[in-house]
Amino acid sequence: xxxxxxxxxxxxxxxxxxxxxxxxxxxxxxxxxxxxxxxxxxxxxxxxxxxxxxxxxxxxxxxxxxxxxxxxxxxxxxxxxxxxxxxxxxxxxxxxxxxxxxxxxxxxxxxxxxxxxxxxxxxxxxxxxxxxxxxxxxxxxxxxxxxxxxxxxxxxxxxxxxxxxxxxxxxxxxxxxxxxxxxxxxxxxxxxxxxxxxxxxxxxxxxxxxxxxxxxxxxxxxxxxxxxxxxxxxxxxxxxxxxxxxxxxxxxxxxxxxxxxxxxxxxxxxxxxxxxxxxxxxxxxxxxxx
Amino acid sequence: xxxxxxxxxxxxxxxxxxxxxxxxxxxxxxxxxxxxxxxxxxxxxxxxxxxxxxxxxxxxxxxxxxxxxxxxxxxxxxxxxxxxxxxxxxxxxxxxxxxxxxxxxxxxxxxxxxxxxxxxxxxxxxxxxxxxxxxxxxxxxxxxxxxxxxxxxxxx
Numbered sequence: 292x293x294x295x296x297x298x299x300x301x302x303x304x305x306x307x308x309x310x311x312x313x314x315x316x317x318x319x320x321x322x323x324x325x326x327x328x329x330x331x332x333x334x335x336x337x338x339x340x341x342x343x344x345x346x347x348x349x350x351x352x353x354x355x356x357x358x359x360x361x362x363x364x365x366x367x368x369x370x371x372x373x374x375x376x377x378x379x380x381x382x383x384x385x386x387x388x389x390x391x392x393x394x395x396x397x398x399x400x401x402x403x404x405x406x407x408x409x410x411x412x413x414x415x416x417x418x419x420x421x422x423x424x425x426x427x428x429x430x431x432x433x434x435x436x437x438x439x440x441x442x443x444x445x446x447x448x449x450x451x452x453x454x455x456x457x458x459x460x461x462x463x464x465x466x467x468x469x470x471x472x473x474x475x476x477x478x479x480x481x482x483x484x485x486x487x488x489x490x491x492x493x494x495x496x497x498x499x500x501x502x503x504x505x506x507x508x509x510x511x512x513x514x515x516x517x518x519x520x521x522x523x524x525x526x527x528x529x530x531x532x533x534x535x536x537x538x539x540x541x542x543x544x545x546x547x548x549x550x551x552x553x554x555x556x557x558x559x560x561x562x563x564x565x566x567x568x569x570x571x572x573x574x575x576x577x578x579x580x581x
Numbered sequence: 582x583x584x585x586x587x588x589x590x591x592x593x594x595x596x597x598x599x600x601x602x603x604x605x606x607x608x609x610x611x612x613x614x615x616x617x618x619x620x621x622x623x624x625x626x627x628x629x630x631x632x633x634x635x636x637x638x639x640x641x642x643x644x645x646x647x648x649x650x651x652x653x654x655x656x657x658x659x660x661x662x663x664x665x666x667x668x669x670x671x672x673x674x675x676x677x678x679x680x681x682x683x684x685x686x687x688x689x690x691x692x693x694x695x696x697x698x699x700x701x702x703x704x705x706x707x708x709x710x711x712x713x714x715x716x717x718x719x720x721x722x723x724x725x726x727x728x729x730x731x732x733x734x735x736x737x
Contacts, residue, residue, distance in 0.1 A: 423735035453735035480730050482657045487685050490645065490660045491726050498664070514734040520725070 311547065313353045313398025316374060318391045324377060324459040328424065329389045330365070333374040333397060340371040345406030346431035347510075347538060347566045351546050352376060352388060353398030360384040361543040361561070363428035364402060368435060374399065377427035377459060403546040405566045407432040407510050407536060416444035416502035418530075420493050420521045422451045422513025426459055428538055428565075429512050437470060444507075446473040447500040451493040451517065454479050455486045474500070493517060494524045504529030511569075512538040519576050522569045532570035539564050539572070556581050593617075594691055597638050598664035603715060607708040610701050615691045620684040626667065627682040633671035635692045639663055642688025647681040659726050660685065666719055671695035 316333035323329050335341055344364050353359040360382070366375025380389040391397065409432060417436060421429050436446055448467070452458045458477060468475045476496045478489035489496060493513075507530050511518040518537045525535055541553035541560040548562030556575040558564060575581045594600070594612040603611075617640075620626060626637065629649060637644075644667055645657040658680070661667050667690070670678050676695070702709035729735075 451735065453733065457735065478660075480726075480733075480735060483654050484647075484657070486657065487643075488660075489643070489662070490657045492722070492729060495722060495726075499662070516732070516734055517729075 310400060311545070313351070313359075313400045315396050316399045318393050318395050318397060319373065320393055321389075321391060325457050327381075327389075328377060328379045328457075328459055330375060330377045330459075331388065331391065331397075332366075333376070333399065334372065335374075336396065341374045342402060344368070344402035344431075346409065346435060347406035347428055347512075348402040348404050349428075349543075349546075349565065350374065350376065350399050350401030350403070351543075352378075352384075353400070354384055354387040354391070355396070355398060357387045358384045359398070359544075360388070361403075361546060362388075363538075363565075365427035365430045368431055369438070377424070377430075379424050401546065404561055405564055407538075407566055408508075409435055411534075412436075412508040413442050414444065414506075416507040417446045418500060418502055418507055418509040418525065419446075419448040420451075420497075420509065420511045420513070420517075421449070422493060422517040423453065423457070424459070425511075425513030425517075425538070426450055429510060430460065432510060433467065437467065437473065440470075440472055445502050447502055448473065448475045449478070449493045449496045449500065450475070451478045451480070451496075451513070453481075455482055455488070476500075492520070494520050497521070497524050497528070505531075507534060509535045510538075510566075511535065515539070515576065518569075519573075522573065532573060533568050535569035536566050537569050537572065537576075538566050593640075597640065597691060599638050599666055599715060604708050604711055607701065607705070607712065611693055611698065614697050615693050618690050618692045620688045620690070622684055622686055624684045624688075625681060626684060626688075626690075627678045627680070629678050629681050631678055633668065633676045633678050634695050636669075636671055636695055636698050637667040637682075638691040638693075639665050639667060640689040640691060642684060642690075643686040644688055644690075645683050645685045647683055649681055655681070658730070659723060666716070669716060669720060672699070672716075 315336035317336055319332040319334045321329050321331055349361050349363045351359050352362050362376045362378055365377045378385050378388045380386045419429055478491055478496055482490050509525050511521050522535050539560050541555055543561045544550045544552040546561045548559040553560040594615045595608055600608045639661055641663050644661045646659045647655045647657050649655055667682050702712055
């Protein structure tokens, strides 16, 4: 079990930390990851500790006067003095977040939603597959896997991005790669001649991954089509659908299952997800209207 | 085309993943004509427009398939690694490569003369059909890769 983890369960809007009122945080630093993506480190405005969270959960970040967006938490569970969020500039709120100056204030409410069930991975092989900006929501889980390496079997991580310049956390990936007992493969959709790594789908890297399908837990995060293809490939290899977890993304507004914007079949992604068992949601993942 | 070291490769050919479920008679016939080639990093294995004279099965290393466009940098659209195959332009007319292939690591591959292989597949249509069934997943993977690139799924 993750040191700082809360149980694998839906958020309770009445529980501490689940209030609908944003709490002020101060931007400590902003690091550019790629041309359109930054990592924000936020300090609690009162100098205290941030709420506990589970890897895979998200916060609602409020840029005053602009609006609020759901952003996954991507920092280390054990760094209790800060909140870390990686944001791609894709709309007016995320663009405003990407341009915040150190010292400015952001409203934060959360954490919300379900997380990666690390407790179910104890004693098992772990396969993590991330695509694009799907790596940040998985980073807290990777920190925990690395910190408690002895609790798990083989650890295989596959990360795909549009191009080499779109890979986030590049230097950190090199650090993880250097650690024994963890294999981190990267692949990109296209590349120039200066790239000596793999080019192609993340699923093309799966045959190289070593794991015992019957004793494996998989965490997938990224574009839905990527997660669907990867889950199918894992299933073909013998991983039970119930042991595959996906993080879904929908238009989250209230974050507590009231407004209905993020409805996904019978579920609300904000409250019942974003992390779901693939076995639970796969029948909806091919329904166009959902 | 880069000159490559050539040795008889039949003893280990049957271990290549691509041929694992092919009919034994076809594997044996392919093995008899397969030769081992090695390439250094940067070597060009195939060049777009040139005659497609061989079928390559990668044993180790990595090969980049590159699209070349005038006045634009070369673009790697896929890499091929151990257990995979490079190209199928040799199978259908006009039997000319449609992409460049370059070793991005020291690479070892089995090469089969494409004219001999086409004859083997033509002479025994059942074997030819089994061979195509084995080749199709590689073609499908290239198509899926292209689909991802067109959708720009990681760019959203």
